Amino acid sequence: MVIRRFLFASTARRTPRTPLVAALTALVVVLAGCANADRGGSSQGAAEDGSLKVRIISTTSTFTDLPTVVILARDYFAKVGLDATVDHGAGNASLITQTVISGDAEIGTSGTGALYNAYAEGMTDLVSLGTTNPSITFGLALNQDTIDTLAERGVTPKSPVRDRVRALRGLDLAASPQGSTGNSYLRRMLSEYGLDPDDDVTIVPNNDPTAQIASTRQGRTDGFAQSFPRVNFPESESWGGLWLNWAVDLPKLLPLASHDYYTTRAWLSKNPEVAKRVMEAMWLAHRDLQNPTAELREEVRKLPDFIDLNEDAFKAGWELAVGAYKGATPLTTKQMFDNQASLVNADRAKPLRFGFDDIYDLSAAKAAQPR
Numbered sequence: 001m002v003i004r005r006f007l008f009a010s011t012a013r014r015t016p017r018t019p020l021v022a023a024l025t026a027l028v029v030v031l032a033g034c035a036n037a038d039r040g041g042s043s044q045g046a047a048e049d050g051s052l053k054v055r056i057i058s059t060t061s062t063f064t065d066l067p068t069v070v071i072l073a074r075d076y077f078a079k080v081g082l083d084a085t086v087d088h089g090a091g092n093a094s095l096i097t098q099t100v101i102s103g104d105a106e107i108g109t110s111g112t113g114a115l116y117n118a119y120a121e122g123m124t125d126l127v128s129l130g131t132t133n134p135s136i137t138f139g140l141a142l143n144q145d146t147i148d149t150l151a152e153r154g155v156t157p158k159s160p161v162r163d164r165v166r167a168l169r170g171l172d173l174a175a176s177p178q179g180s181t182g183n184s185y186l187r188r189m190l191s192e193y194g195l196d197p198d199d200d201v202t203i204v205p206n207n208d209p210t211a212q213i214a215s216t217r218q219g220r221t222d223g224f225a226q227s228f229p230r231v232n233f234p235e236s237e238s239w240g241g242l243w244l245n246w247a248v249d250l251p252k253l254l255p256l257a258s259h260d261y262y263t264t265r266a267w268l269s270k271n272p273e274v275a276k277r278v279m280e281a282m283w284l285a286h287r288d289l290q291n292p293t294a295e296l297r298e299e300v301r302k303l304p305d306f307i308d309l310n311e312d313a314f315k316a317g318w319e320l321a322v323g324a325y326k327g328a329t330p331l332t333t334k335q336m337f338d339n340q341a342s343l344v345n346a347d348r349a350k351p352l353r354f355g356f357d358d359i360y361d362l363s364a365a366k367a368a369q370p371r
Contacts, residue, residue, distance in 0.1 A: 001077050001084045047083035052274050056086045057096050057105035060209065061305035062227035063321035065259050067132045067285035067328075068109055073299040074288070076281040082274070088305070092207045093180055094118075097262075100126070106267050107278060111181025112260045116344045119359050120352050125264045129279055130365040131332040133259035135324030136246035138185050139231040142223040143216050143240040146171065157241055161249040165193035169200045174212035174224040177205035181258065184343050186225045189250050191346070216240065229309065229317020236312035247324050253343060257336040268361065275364035282330045283368055289325040292318075330365040332356075 046052055054077075061069050068086075071077060077084035087105065093114035100108040101123055108115075109132065119126050142150075147157070155167040168190070176182040183205070187197040197203060204221050206212050212224040217239055224231070234240025247254075261278065268275055288296055297318055300306060306314060337356040345351045 001072075001075060001082075001086065049083075051078065051081045051083040052277065053083045054085070054107060054271075054274050054278065055105040056084055056107045056109060056278075057099045058086060058088050058109045059093065059096065059111075060088055061303065063137045063229060063317055064111070064227040065109055065132050066137070066289065066300075066321055066325060067282055069300055069303065070285040070288055070296065071281045073296070073303055074284075076284045077278075079284075080277040080280045082277050082281070084278075092176065097123075097126070100263060103264075103267075106271070106274075107261055107263045109261050110259065112257050112340050113179065113181040113184055113344050113347075115260055115262050116341065116352060116359070117179060117348070119354060120348070120350075124354075124358070125266060126262055126359070127265050127268060127361045128257075128260045128262040128332065128359055129268075129275060130282065130330035130360075130362055131257045131260050131328075131336060132282065132330065133324065134255040134257070134328050134336055136185060136250060136253065136256060136258055137228050137321040137324045138182065138225065138246040139228065139242050139320075140173070140186070140189070140223055140225045140244040141216065141231040141234045141240055142171075142243045143219060143234065144238075145219060146222040147241055147243070157243060161244070162193050164243060164249075165189060165195060168223075169195060171222040172202045172204055172220075174204045174206055174215050174221045175226075176207060178203075178347060181343075182225060182227075184347055185246055185250075188253065188343060188346060189244060189246065192250060192252065228321045229306075229313050232313040232316040232320070233310060236310045236316065245320060247320070253339050255333065255336045255339065256343070257332050257340040260332070261330075265361070268364070272364065272367075276367045279330055279365040280368035282365070283370055286325065286328050286330065287370070289322060289328065292322040292325075329369075331362055331369075332360055 058065065058068060072086065093110035096108040096110040097114045097118045099105045115126060115128060150167045153167065155163050173186065175186045183203065186203065190197045190201060195201065209226055209230055212226060213230065213233060215221045216224045223243065231242055235242060261282065301314060334356045341352050
């Protein structure tokens with residue numbers, strides 16, 4: 001298996017927070033992919049050892065897609081007979097969707113919001129193979145100066161969630177751009193407890209997770225919303241702390257199709273065996289996460305994306321994340337779709353008009369299910 005990493009440019013500009021942004025993001029995906037939308041042929045054939053080749057595009061490794069991380073740590077793609085090239089580094093899920101549409105990768109794994117938006121804007125050849133994460137392994141961290149200021153007002157990390165959310169009024173919070181799953185999480189958390197995401201806080205969009213963290217540490221923003229273990233960095237490095245944990249503080253959205261594996265129908269129709277093996281690896285990863293041993297944690301820790309992380313941040317993020325996968329399988333449910341659709345609709349000018357059966361084809365996941 002080959003693992004590649006590449007970086008995309010980021011932006012820290014403050015932009016208007018309107019629902020149209022999400023639709024325009026999806027429209028860009030549509031236009032970029034139209035010229036190559038028919039590139040849904042078979043994968044690149046078989047490797048010399050007989051394994052089947054597949055190209056997968058992913059965001060940088062976090063615990064939001066912990067099953068894929070486990071697959072890489074235990075080399076499960078190779079064990080199910082795949083010669084997989086996994087590209088990491090796409091900072092925005094829309095870029096992954098575009099890559100799948102163009103045919104430059106056969107399978108994408110990312111936050112599901114970008115998939116739903118692209119499908120709604122006309123890219124109906126896209127299809128999800130199943131869900132890797134049925135929860136929200138996501139949080140909001142604040143720098144220490146902000147935490148101290150809020151403590152003076154009587155609100156601490158141990159205060160009721162309603163008080164902690166309302167205490168964010170007037171703050172600058174870094175997050176991924178509107179239309180992304182992470183941005184939608186933040187906006188839902190704010191609105192759920194009575195704040196207007198457009199007026200009561202300033203959401204500073206940035207595709208670069210490292211830049212988000214740096215801006216919060218330097219005081220240019222008060223906090224940042226990201227996946228575990230990134231939101232565990234401030235506390236482990238003694239310059240801030242975790243303020244909100246979506247999996248605990250926003251249970252109304254669960255279960256959720258928060259992170260999916262998806263491809264095109266054209267590719268899936270020609271490569272059912274490859275798709276089945278991909279989902280077989282996913283089943284193996286979910287199996288391991290039902291009993292997340294110390295050995296598994298250390299295998300993940302040794303991956304290039306995690307080996308140099310602060311040890312305390314890694315362990316804290318791991319402990320917060322693994323619970324989200326209890327009982328998880330790749331088989332998306334109608335309830336998971338409905339909750340994700342509700343989340344996406346909050347940012348859209350026009351609501352989604354497709355159903356569960358339109359965008360999900362679980363045949364590969366069902367065929368791969370252990371008997």
